[in-house]
Amino acid sequence: MAKLDLTLDPPIMNAAGALGFFPDLHGPLDWSHFGAFVTNPLSLAPRTPARGKRFVTYPGGFLLHSGYPNPGLSQALRRFARQWSRSPLPVVVHLLVRSPDEVAQMARRLEGLEGVGGVEIGLTSDASPELVAGCVQACGGELPVIARLPFERAIELAPRAIQAGAMAVSLAPPRGICPAEAGGPVQGRLYGPAILPIALRLVQELVKLGLPTIGSGGIYTHEHYNAMLSIGALAVQVDSVLWKWSGYRVLERA
């Protein structure tokens, strides 16, 4: 089946997990600055927040271990589909997936939903190339697919994702471990400008391989945004800079 077009104009969107489950039309953000809205990760079954310590800061960034809490796809469709239909920009629904069967089940329910312009499938850090390809292919409908790959294995997995039909690959935040004052070290995802250099390098490597890549990781200024596009990123995803509330202003066009 031919895929719909997902035009990212301007070539910038929030990363999954950065702005909630739907674009807040009464909030502080000017949606004309974004080319698409990516939802928080949604799983087939509901997920609860991670136990224990979830947030640790370090110079230049922070570690977040949230557990991707969400109400599950069925509940999410009941609660958020209406907001998606009112979105002034295409909604890309991010799916947390473990198997092609799960992808097929979930993607099928998104086809034809007003406002939904694409699907981003979030693959686990231990996903095999075969699993990646299977999951991309399982999104068999019209919705274009972005494959969000584990940062550390993006170069290994990206070719299979694109061969299988993904319109682009995006990058999950890199994973790390931070010491914590009490309760031992905390594992989680890393955010903040300190990861920008390794993110730029990875995107450059992927672009050199001819792979359409949505760049992300540590983008905090207009210069960072331009740098990501100048090395060939198809588009850019921003995350924690948006939590500065005024942070998105640094991404405004001149």
Add this chain to the structure above:
Amino acid sequence: MGHFNGRVSEIRLAASGQTELSVACPPASVPAPGQYLLAIDPQDSAAVLGTPLFLINPSSQGFWAAPLHPVQWAPGTNLDLVGPLGHGFELPGNLRRLGLVALGETVSRLLPLLAQAAQARAGMTLFTDLALPSLPSALEIHPLNILPEALDWPDYLVFDLPLQRLEGLRQVLGLGDGAILPCPAQVLITTPMPCAGLARCGACAVPGHRGWKLACEDGPVFDLRSLSW
């Protein structure tokens, strides 16, 4: 909730050894007790996230903010302010005896309630083991170990409590499993709130009786009966 311009006008050393900020800002931006204002230094491109500021007391220029804040902020630092955010304390109209329990790193966030209680001519008792600033003489002060014996006194309790101490609250109060507090209570849960309500990221999740709540938008002040503790 709005966007405002502010400025650090003064910094003072608190009895706890931490520093408190005086923030010059428009009256509409001053948070109510228990609410927070998200503050960012727009000139500091290295700042990764905003800093939540809680009220100690209003001032002629804006308000005094409770610890903690970035060490590089100094008098004259301009701030972008967003808020007020979250749900603050709401004391009942018929308040007679208010118990305040400070279980975090500062008593500061509870202090704005003293003025409300005094206006209601309510008795006030503070339970804490923390170092104390200068406080009204009408306020009785007791150590935390007195709390189990004193629970029959207040008709309303307010807590300042780090999230990680919620699980051990029963022990602090001397309550057995299943035993309930003899009076209504509200609790200010302090925990990192990195997305400040923008993303429902889950970092500030607090266990409730009917699923999880988020301190950044459902709190940070909660009715204690709504929480699982």
